Amino acid sequence: xxxxxxxxxxxxxxxxxxxxxxxxxxLPKQYAFWYQQKPGxxxxxxxxxxxxxxxxIPARISGxxxxxxxxxxxxxxxxxxxxxxxxxxxxxxxxxxxxxxxxLTVL
Amino acid sequence: EVQLVQSGGGLxxxxxxxxxxCEVSGMSLSDAxxxxxxxxxxxxxxxxxxxxxxxxxxxxDYAASVRGRFTIFxxxxxxxxxxxxxxxxxxxxxxxxxxxxxxxxQGTLVxxxx
Numbered sequence: 001x002x003x004x005x006x007x008x009x010x011x012x013x014x015x016x017x018x019x020x021x022x023x024x025x026x027l028p029k030q031y032a033f034w035y036q037q038k039p040g041x042x043x044x045x046x047x048x049x050x051x052x053x054x055x056x057i058p059a060r061i062s063g064x065x066x067x068x069x070x071x072x073x074x075x076x077x078x079x080x081x082x083x084x085x086x087x088x089x090x091x092x093x094x095x096x097x098x099x100x101x102x103x104l105t106v107l
Numbered sequence: 108e109v110q111l112v113q114s115g116g117g118l119x120x121x122x123x124x125x126x127x128x129c130e131v132s133g134m135s136l137s138d139a140x141x142x143x144x145x146x147x148x149x150x151x152x153x154x155x156x157x158x159x160x161x162x163x164x165x166x167x168d169y170a171a172s173v174r175g176r177f178t179i180f181x182x183x184x185x186x187x188x189x190x191x192x193x194x195x196x197x198x199x200x201x202x203x204x205x206x207x208x209x210x211x212x213q214g215t216l217v218x219x220x221x
Contacts, residue, residue, distance in 0.1 A: 033209055035152075042204060042211040043152065086152055094157075095168060096142050096206070101151040 002026060002091040004099035011105040012077050020072040020102045022087030032070040033088045034063060037101075043086060047072060074104070082106045109133040111205050111212035118218045119195050127190045127215045129205030137161055137183050140208060143190045145201040153201075158188060173199075195219045 004024040012018045022032060032050050035043035045054055047063035050070055060075040074081055087099040114128040131139070142157045156169040158179045167179050176195075181188040190203060200219045205212040 035209075042214050044211075045209040048209055088152075093168075094140075096144070096154040096157065098144075098152040098154060 002095075002097050004087055004089060004097055006085075006087060006099035006102045008100065009103045009105065011107055013107045014077055014079065016077055018074040018077050018081070018104055020074075020085050020087075020104070021069055022071070022099045023069045024089060024097070024099075025068055026091060027065065027068050027070055027089060030089045030091070032063070032065065034070075034072045035086045035088065037084045037086065046085075077104075077106055079106050109207070109210045111207060111210055113203075113205055113212040113215045116203075116216035116218070118220060121195060121197055121219055121221055123195050123219070124191070124193045125195065125217055126192070127203055127205075127217070128187050129189070129207075129212050130185075130187045131207055132186065134207075135183070136181060136186050136188065136207075141179070141181065141188050142206040143177075143179060144204045144206050145199075146204070146214075147198075147201045150201075152204075155203075156190070192217070 004022050006022050010018055034047035036046050037043040046057050046061055050065045051063045062073045064071045085102045089097055110132045112130045119125045143155050145153050145155050155173050156179050158167045158181050159165055176193050178191045197219050202214040202216050204214050
């Protein structure tokens with residue numbers, strides 16, 4: 001079955017830049033989405049179609065893509081950014097697939 | 108604005124059944140790709156099933172772990188879709204989310220325990 005691979009954890013100091021990668025063989029052909037999830041809450045969309053940002057998401061959050069890897073970048077990390085981040089895409093049949101999630105810790 | 112509101116959770120005995128309803132407002136379900144996702148405590152997101160749009164055939168697909176036990180139904184007249192869960196196991200204990208496009212319901216906790 002199709003898999004998306006994320007690092008389990010990323011740690012950064014406030015004001016620094018956090019990068020979270022997501023790798024998958026179909027990513028060159030299928031869009032990726034990124035969700036932020038805080039404890040006890042439902043996931044929230046922060047990036048769609050690889051690089052697009054919903055209106056209420058700050059510009060310091062961005063997405064990029066290169067080959068089989070998509071990357072979420074959070075610039076000027078703040079304490080409020082501490083959360084779990086999940087990438088999501090689809091396989092060739094349109095079945096939703098999630099990465100394993102990355103816990104972002106703000107030191 | 109699209110909103111998804113899920114019905115409440117509960118405690119179910121192993122082998123029992125439970126149904127979660129996702130009510131969608133702000134869009135027509137006939138245009139929507141609808142999915143169910145679950146998350147066990149401390150774990151990641153797991154896709155468990157989908158129902159296609161009528162124009163795509165309206166068929167369903169399920170993850171291997173729930174296939175044959177879980178069923179997804181849609182009611183376009185009420186703008187709802189349900190997750191029917193049968194033969195529940197303790198490992199099905201999780202928060203269940205409906206997902207329409209990239210919009211999530213608030214989550215429903217289902218606990219399977221004797």
